[in-house]
Amino acid sequence: MATAYDSADDLSGSDIYQSEPDSDTYSIDSDKNSIDSDDRNQGKDIKPCKYYNKGYCKNGKACSYSHICKYFVKGNCRYGSKCRLNHTVGGGAPSGKSRSQSEPTSCPKLTDGRYYQWQLNGGNGWKDIENDHILEAQYSLPHTKSIKIYNTKYGAVSIDFRRIAVYGKNVRVRRLDDGNTVWAWYCLLRRKWIKYGEKNSAGDPCPVKSSDIEKRFQSNPSGSFSFSIGGQTVEIRFRGMFQVGQSKKRKVARRPLFRNQQMTKQSGQAASLLSRPNLGSKPQWEFKGDSGKWHIFKSRAGSTACSISSDDIERRYQQNPRDRMNFRVQGQDYQLDLGAMTQTNLNTMRTRKIQRVLV
Incomplete structure (x- = not known):
């Protein structure tokens, strides 16, 4: 299959x-900060106390539900180690304490x-x-x-x-x-994601680095980060993931390196120690034709000459999943962008979709 x-x-x-x-x-x-490590070993889901998550549970330690942050269990607590709620099974800050009253829990390696x-x-x-x-x-x-x-x-x-x-x-x-x-921050500029800290198309460096933004984000995930560029102040709002200037609002992304x-x-x-869903293991690279059908990259000679095969692409992909590589088909020069999953004719600049499937 x-x-x-x-x-x-x-x-x-x-x-x-x-x-x-x-x-x-x-x-x-x-x-x-995405999950507690004990959940992996318990064999059942943890049931967080809804009253504890609202700020107070009258049953305290006698409560039959876990006094643990429900967002931490789901894997998306924005506050991380600074969350006022417990991030460990059977431990952490007592129910009812405020963020300022409780010591931040350290986040274990998960x-x-x-x-x-x-x-x-x-x-x-x-x-x-x-x-x-x-x-x-x-x-x-x-x-x-x-x-x-x-x-x-x-x-x-x-x-x-x-x-x-x-x-x-x-x-x-x-x-x-x-x-x-290491988390990188990006801004959507003219339909392209630009990493903070890199130079723009004019060669001008960005006045702020991803590491600067991440440091502020870790200290307050619901806050913001401001910096000056071109004589105006720009604000990155973490809650909505937008960069807001005087006249423009741009999307912002946070992804791991x-x-x-x-x-x-x-x-x-x-x-070999863990049980996993069964997935295929042989990669196959394909491009989308004019009819909408997918075709396998095959190295061949003659009137339909192609200089690369699916295996050639996979070897490059294993070295760097965001790499680019050039090849020729019928005398035309093309470039594959493995990160964007596109194939571009360098003469006409026409772009096609490519895909990697496991068969």
């Missing part, structure tokens, strides 16, 4: 692996030694997603808003990167972190 990861803009009927540029605001909170772990839970505990470096590579791209995974235990699963949630199914998804992720854990020894050791 063919299996694949698909990154798509409209997952209601799409079966392609295609990034969606410039279509949505990306407010991502699935970082190192993975089993890997850089990150993507997992699904359909009600029977969390299970690792195999080949999650592919998922992570797409998550690290600011223009990719979602991805589709085929042939899991729960069938085809569509993951929303903005909310770290599964579309249309009673299945949860989470991303565990080793605590060392990609780390390929396939290259780590820990990844190989841990892979």
Whole structure:
């Protein structure tokens, strides 16, 4: 059975692996504060106390529900280690204390030694997603808003990167972190995502770096970050993930810098210990033709000469999932953008979609 990861803009009927540029605001909170480590070992879901999460539970320690932050359990607490609510099972700040009254809880390293772990839970505990470096590579791209995974235990699963949630199914998804992720910040400018700190098209450096923004975000995820550029003050609002100036409002994204854990020894050791949804393992690269059908990249000679094959592309992708590579077809020069999942004719500048599927 063919299996694949698909990154798509409209997952209601799409079966392609295609990034969606410039279509949505990306407010991502699935970082190192995303889940408690004990939940992985309990074999059942933690049930947070709703009264504790509202600020006070009259039952205190006698409460039959867990006094733990419900957003932390879901994997999207914006406050992280500075949250006034408990982020550990059986410990943390007592119910009813305010943020200023309680000491911030330290956030443990949540993975089993890997850089990150993507997992699904359909009600029977969390299970690792195999080949999650592919998922992570797409998550690290600011223009990719979602991805589709085929042939899991729960069938085809569509993951929303903005909310770290599964579309249309009673299945949860989470991303565990080793605590060392470097987060990059991007702004949407003229339909292109530009990383803060990089030079613009005119060669002028940005006056603020991603690390500056991230430091402020970690201290107050519901706050903002202001800086001056071109004689005006610009504000990045974390809650809505927008950059607001005097006359323009632009989208902002926060994504991790990609780390390929396939290259780590820990990844190989841990892979054999955990139960995972069954996914295909042989990658295949395809381009979308004029008729809408997908065609495999094949190296061939003659009147339909093509200088690269699917395996050639995969080797480059494994080295760098955001790389670009040039090739020729029938004397025409083309460029593949593996990050944007596009193929461009360098003579006509016509662009086609490409996809990577696992078969």
